[in-house]
Amino acid sequence: MGIAADQHDFGRSMLVCCMNHEKPHQHTAWEWFDHGQTLALLPMNDDPASGAPRASVVLTLPTPAIEPLLTLEPPAFGREMTRRFAGRLGPMSLASTRHAYPLVAVYPQRLVGPRFACVGDAALGMHPVTAHGFNLGLLGVERLAARVRAAQTAGRDIAAPQDLAAYEREQRQASRPIYLATQLIARLYTQESPPARLLRGLALRLGQHCPPFKRAVAAALTGAH
Ligand SMILES: Cc1cc2nc3c(=O)[nH]c(=O)nc-3n(C[C@H](O)[C@H](O)[C@H](O)COP(=O)(O)OP(=O)(O)OC[C@H]3O[C@@H](n4cnc5c(N)ncnc54)[C@H](O)[C@@H]3O)c2cc1C
Structure with a gap:
């Protein structure tokens, strides 16, 4: 339609996936503005297969730092996310595909x-x-x-x-x-x-x-x- 748009590239991407974790999330959503990373956790119902607590997780990092996480083997990815969440929900494991969204305001x-x-x-x-x-x-x-x-x-x-x-x-x-x-x-x-x-x-x-x-x-x- 020939509509021009102002765009602002934040230079960051968000990785979104579901993760199972050991400790219950108490149905609480988190947004965590850490130094060097932003984390969000959206509580979901328990994993129907294993009964484990489950959440949707959003990790925001500079775009080049997100790319390697998309292809990390699931067990290593689980350890990496457990570390990033400082073990607050116990060990975490990947329970879905991973998706990355570049952050651009339009x-x-x-x-x-x-x-x-x-x-x-x-x-x-x-x-x-x-x-x-x-x-x-x-x-x-x-x-x-x-x-x-x-x-x-x-x-x-x-x-x-x-x-x-x-x-x-x-x-x-x-x-x-x-x-x-x-x-x-x-x-x-x-x-x-x-x-x-x-x-x-x-x-x-x-x-x-x-x-x-x-x-x-x-x-x-x-x-x-
Ligand atoms: C990580 C993340 C977390 C978010 N959290 C929240 C939240 O908590 N609350 C909230 O209110 N909003 C949230 N948002 C924003 C919300 O997801 C978007 O505002 C919403 O999805 C926009 O809907 P939409 O239908 O306009 O566009 P989209 O959901 O982007 O849908 C557009 C669709 O068009 C398709 N498409 C694109 N180009 C073409 C083409 N040429 N031909 C055919 N198909 C095409 C795309 O593949 C896509 O499926 C979040 C966004 C992100 C990335």
Whole structure:
């Protein structure tokens, strides 16, 4: 459609896979901003075959460091991930295929064209640190569908330029603040310089000790008011 996009390559990739582990995950999701790596763990149901606790694991590293992990033999990979998680869940073992995603933020200069609209990551590709791309994508589809329905009800062409333009405006307004906040957080949490470390420590302490701040962040991310 000839739509140009601003792109920001974070120079990092995320490795995603399922892992079995010895200790229960207590149905708790983790995001762990370690020095030199970021880890996330999303609790899953127990492995149906072995009954072992199971989680989806996301490891973020500079792209060249991810590549060798994709082909490491499963037992060695299990040891490597156990080490990276500092043994907190006991020994871990690979329970799925491994996938790598390069981290690139994408911000298209337009969202619509003649009889065309971008939704999902095509409308806004974000760093997954705020775990929000899919939610924003669904909200965008809802907004576009509402415009299409309204046009149809009014007897207009469902792809009338003014309706597509209205969708673009609404989608931009709703997604730009979270996009900018995500870019800021991603930059802060992937830098190893002492000021960045200090600042993120402060931000986490503020979050921990200031319930209204915590609630405001949760509300912004869940759309709750
Ligand atoms: C590691 C990671 C963790 C994430 N965690 C979260 C989270 O916790 N919460 C959240 O809300 N979001 C999260 N996201 C973001 C979320 O995954 C995306 O926002 C969402 O998947 C986007 O959906 P989509 O359908 O727009 O695009 P995609 O899921 O990327 O789907 C696009 C599809 O189009 C296919 N395709 C591409 N080009 C072509 C072509 N030329 N022809 C045919 N097919 C093509 C691709 O193969 C792909 O299957 C995460 C993303 C990553 C990478």
